[in-house]
Amino acid sequence: MQGNGVYLDYAATSPLDERVLQAMLPYLREPAGNPSSLHSFGASASEAIEEARGKVAAMIGASPEEVIFTSGGTESDNLGVLGLARSDPGKRHVVVSPVEHAAVRECIAGLERDGYEISRLTVDGYGMVDPGDVERALRPDTALVAVMWANNEVGTVEPVEEIARVCAERGVPLHVDAVQAAGRLPMDTGRVPLSTLALSSHKLYGPQGVGALYVREGVRLEPVVHGGGQERGLRSGTENVAGIVGFGEAARLAGLEREQRVRHERELRDLLIAGVSEIPGVHLRGHPEERLPNNVHLTVEGVESESLVLMLDALGYAIGRGSACASSGHKASPVLLAMGITEEEAFSAVRVTVGKDTSRDDVSGFVGAFREAVERLRELSPVRVR
Amino acid sequence: MPERYRPEVIEHLVHPQGVGEVNQPDGCGEAGDAACGDVARFTLRVEDSRLSEVCYKVYGCAACVAAGSALVGLVRGRHLLEAARVSRADVEEVLGGPLPEGKEHALTLVIDALHRAFEDYLDHRADVLLGGGYTDGSAGEEGTVVAAMSGGVDSAVTALLLKEAGYRVATVTFRLHDGEPGSRSCCSPDTVLFARETAHRMGLPHFTLNLKRLFERRVLSDFVGSYAAGRTPNPCVACNAHVKFHAAAFLADMLGFRHIATGHYARVAETPYGPALARPKDERKDQTYVLWPVPEKLLRRTVFPLGDYEKSEVRAIAADRELAVAHTPESQDICFIPDGDYRRFVRERVTSGPGEVVDRSGRVLGRHEGIVNFTVGQRRGLGVSTSTPLYVTEVRPECRQVVVGRKRDLLVWEILVGETNWFMDPSEADSVQVRYNGSQLPCRIKREGESWLVRLEEPTMAVAPGQSAVFYAGERVVGGGVILRRGRG
16 A cells, blocks of 8 residues: 555545455456446456356355445435335334444435434443334334444444344335445345445455445445446446456455464464553543454543644554544534543544555554653643543 | 645744744733634743844644744844734745635734733733823824724724824723623634734734733722612723723834824814814714813823814725724623623623612602612613603712602702812813703803812703713813712702
8 A cells, every 4th residue: 555654544445355356457447338238348357247246145144146346335325214114105214323433324314304213312421222122112114224234433243133033024024234244244135134235345455446335135225326227226236347357356355264264363463462551641531342353542631632643653554543534623523422422532543454465563662652642641641540 | 625735834844943932032922712723822922122033833633833933033132013914825925826625724823822921921010000100292203103903994994094194103902801701812703813814914013912911900890889888880981091092002102102193083183272172073973971081291292193083084084994893883781791781881880789769758668679770861770660751860888878859850960979080170171061962051160179079051951970070161071970979960
């Protein structure tokens, strides 16, 4: 990747795997056919897409025809949430967790503006939803439930399997954002009766600009993007052939190497947590065990996150603020507030995420730099560390 | 996409200058709020009016850290007057140009913290101010002036005209009370911030003086007490003379400046008796009625640049010089009661028991809930129904009686005036004004002990004790005083 220093922001995006790049190159070099064309170029592109579809489906225990390619995680969430809601106009009630990514949160806000009634669930101090709450929130007119698989900010893994059972028993569709979880947590749509599942390629060493939505067979969905009827009419527009091929290869490798990657990430994650926990006033947020193997989310007393991120950048370490997407405006992350974290604490939140290419040296170097940056900013800060 | 920081910002973030706290500082100021995500704190030492030491601390985004560091570099070792001139644009220039969108608040935050440290420094020297001491300015350097700056168009143009006339100008804004909207600089507009921004855009140093205690003592308590005593006070009169002019003179003395200036529409005329207030060019904006208690010693050093302008000309000047204040609305109400409900304001501060509503002969016509609800001349809310309209003609606090009568009962021929302040010999007075924007009533005056009995040529309506009586000789203000009571009806 372009940039300097050690990259510890894998949850924002991950570097393209060399093997993925090799798989994509033929489709970037040669004039790629339009998969809809009848000639041999078109047929070749079409075959490549179908092969990738099979690989993505295999990663989540689905059949290929249940996978719809999109432009990324955000579009997949839009298609899942809006598509489910609009497929049954008689139902005007939605149940949603308070820790969803903006891609889901903003779709729900749009539905609310359109007159939908929204039941927002609560979470515990770790950001975890109680499946019992989901059950109690369901109504005969509930159009869908949206709960993410694992949180992009604090890394907490939600009890999706239980929630999916609750929803399935009551016949209510469930949309799950698995953008951060895919490739890291075992994922079998055969076991978990959810309706739609959003995936992204660039979080698992694939290219940016491509994602997918799993749509369970028999689930009705209203398209969001209209046009030439590609992707079973659910996502019109000429396919991003090279991107889809890359996503397919990335998904295949993720399935193949998942256990080994997770072992590596978890070891580094725990090393990192142990190191930074020695600094006074540094708190791990999110669930201590039920969390993504690569995620460390911290609040740091007396330190503001943007300063910390940029100071570490200057020291040679790239990490994320509490939430990459909320960081442009100076607003506390709604996810952290839902967990009962104060605004002041929320402004001090940073996210450190490791990946398959992170080394032990990277982590030990980071811990030292982190300590230095925190000390320097605390020396600067008029806010006392408790 | 969010715009990125310039390398200068990152350089200041990684190598900030002046981090820490001055030991036993002369001034300390803090702005922002950790719950809003930013706090800045400046401490300083002042020696021979120079900032010999300046330190800062910041909790906040990179822009705040960098802006604080840049500001330290701009003010360290500088004279107070130069430091107080350093603007947002100056800090931005050091940081290599405009900050990313949404980060501009960092400039306001650090400058506000520094200025609050100045304010604290001045506050420590305000014992003199509260004790009442000030000079006539004659020791101050010629061509220097402290201009009071409220954030409105009049005071902004005042400062501008003085600057253009070649004066060395320092501006000052007074923090009078907590009623100003939004005291948290990062979250809401604030009159002090706006005034400072206006001054800085003109390249002028700006100071803030905390006058809350002075205002409380000399204006608010009198305002509330007057109503409780059945009088109708004019808080702006008390505030001008005993708070604003006084404070401006204090700052001028401290800076070695000779003159003080405000944006009032009035003039200072030379008379055989010394300087006297005089009516301005724009008669409709005439503010001499609220300036009469300014002591001669202060008037001697006062400049009123707007006395020679029409309001429309002032607005035109503001527009021509592209001042942001050019189109601000006129302020009308009493500044510390933003909703204008001064009765409620008083009721919340004094207990005023119920009493009787009586006519002139003492016959009881009804009951009322408290005398603070009544003012001479008032027609509504009397709670008494009669065929002819009734008016409050007198409020008697000692027996909690409100006296009502017919309109002609309000007519007054004589007024007793006390607590006077004279610019000229009282015998020069040929007319009196008893209401703001009221007309000039021909009169003769006669001393009665400590007070003055004013005999009107024609009777006038509804003279309320507590209001000002201002005496004129043509355009000049002879003096003024407080109406103690009406005389013969």
